[in-house]
Amino acid sequence: MARHKMQTYRLGTMWLVLLVCQLGLILRTAAQIPDGCITSDTNRAPENSDITVVCGTEHMDLSIYICPVYQALYNESLMVLNSQFNKPECFGTPDWSVDPPVLRFSFPINGSSTSVCENNFNIINKVGSGEFADFSNVQYVNISGSITSIDPSAGVITYRPEILYKFSCLYPMQYLLNNTQLGVSGVSLAIRDNNGSFVSTLSMQLYQDEQYQQILSVPQTGLNLKTKIYVAVQAINLTERFNVLLDRCYATTSPYPMLKTYYDLFVGCTRDAQTKVDVNGESQKAHFSFEAFRFVEHKNLTVSTFYLHCVTRLCEVSTCSTLMPDCSQSRRKREAQDVVANATVTSPAIVVGKQSTGDPQTYATSYGLPSESNYSSPVVAVIVCIVLLTVLLVAMAIYFVLYIRRKKTIIQ
Numbered sequence: 433m434a435r436h437k438m439q440t441y442r443l444g445t446m447w448l449v450l451l452v453c454q455l456g457l458i459l460r461t462a463a464q465i466p467d468g469c470i471t472s473d474t475n476r477a478p479e480n481s482d483i484t485v486v487c488g489t490e491h492m493d494l495s496i497y498i499c500p501v502y503q504a505l506y507n508e509s510l511m512v513l514n515s516q517f518n519k520p521e522c523f524g525t526p527d528w529s530v531d532p533p534v535l536r537f538s539f540p541i542n543g544s545s546t547s548v549c550e551n552n553f554n555i556i557n558k559v560g561s562g563e564f565a566d567f568s569n570v571q572y573v574n575i576s577g578s579i580t581s582i583d584p585s586a587g588v589i590t591y592r593p594e595i596l597y598k599f600s601c602l603y604p605m606q607y608l609l610n611n612t613q614l615g616v617s618g619v620s621l622a623i624r625d626n627n628g629s630f631v632s633t634l635s636m637q638l639y640q641d642e643q644y645q646q647i648l649s650v651p652q653t654g655l656n657l658k659t660k661i662y663v664a665v666q667a668i669n670l671t672e673r674f675n676v677l678l679d680r681c682y683a684t685t686s687p688y689p690m691l692k693t694y695y696d697l698f699v700g701c702t703r704d705a706q707t708k709v710d711v712n713g714e715s716q717k718a719h720f721s722f723e724a725f726r727f728v729e730h731k732n733l734t735v736s737t738f739y740l741h742c743v744t745r746l747c748e749v750s751t752c753s754t755l756m757p758d759c760s761q762s763r764r765k766r767e768a769q770d771v772v773a774n775a776t777v778t779s780p781a782i783v784v785g786k787q788s789t790g791d792p793q794t795y796a797t798s799y800g801l802p803s804e805s806n807y808s809s810p811v812v813a814v815i816v817c818i819v820l821l822t823v824l825l826v827a828m829a830i831y832f833v834l835y836i837r838r839k840k841t842i843i844q
């Protein structure tokens with residue numbers, strides 16, 4: 433009897449050991465640490481700093497350390513964007529070739545792709561400041577979401593901690609765009625501090641015909657005065673939700689936009705007489721034209737060299753009309769402030785010679801003042817006074833000569 437009880441006890445103990453071993457194997461399988469994580473410094477519990485967000489010019493790229501995910505008893509198949517576990521495109525791709533290993537997510541910046549995985553896509557309005565102080569409404573795009581864990585536990589309780597990584601990118605939709613580096617290939621480096629720029633999707637090109645087909649070629653001797661220059665600012669690889677809106681375009685004698693010497697082709701409702709805006713805020717390209725001129729400070733030079741700059745924004749199609757300048761209201765005084773470097777694009781200089789294609793008048797300007805004739809109003813007034821005084825003196829001289837001759841005749 434005692435022997436039978438002993439066999440029964442041993443049998444029960446063996447089953448218990450087998451059950452524990454089986455449970456251990458199950459847990460070990462579920463939380464098995466990959467070889468790439470065994471020696472990694474990130475082989476630890478998840479932390480807030482595990483996620484990196486790159487707000488690129490065409491894509492948003494997310495990466496999280498994958499070893500903490502395994503430490504929390506998950507793997508790459510259990511991490512998904514915004515809990516969209518029924519959509520394969522919302523899962524990440526593990527990258528074991530880097531140290532430390534990461535789980536990567538990437539999606540293009542446009543309305544349709546961001547909505548597939550239920551990312552938030554919001555337009556934020558702020559009051560303009562600095563270079564954009566003239567504008568009471570500057571828009572930003574905020575794209576945000578989260579990477580969440582999927583708990584496979586089927587029971588009422590779980591021993592797995594929930595993993596939640598939140599991310600967001602704030603993209604300004606207004607830039608200072610000039611045309612002095614268009615020959616540079618490639619795109620700008622993405623900003624890693626949850627701010628991004630669409631600037632690489634913007635370009636400026638000069639044309640010589642109103643159909644915007646023939647690219648303008650500037651000779652070494654310079655363009656003739658009053659040559660018609662056609663300017664196109666275009667957005668490339670941009671979601672259809674946005675149009676291009678030019679707020680201000682001006683010229684400076686230096687490739688650097690923030691100078692005291694400048695000439696406004698147009699700013700808001702104020703336009704140069706020779707400047708014509710053809711398309712603005714209606715599509716993903718803006719067109720305007722102006723006539724070649726010379727700066728007064730270059731009067732002793734064979735050619736006048738200047739650079740064109742445009743303050744440009746991307747406006748949401750439905751709100752572009754409301755962002756156009758209201759010409760019935762007075763505008764605020766501009767504030768001088770440098771623009772972020774990666775929001776500036778430049779191209780070769782515009783060179784204008786002394787020869788005119790039309791009348792011989794020289795169109796020139798300096799220090800932000802409109803073009804004027806060679807003589808200002810005070811100078812003209814002084815010249816008129818001198819002429820009148822000269823005429824009066826001559827008349828008086830003639831009168832005295834005639835008076836003396838007549839007096840001598842009477843005496844004789």
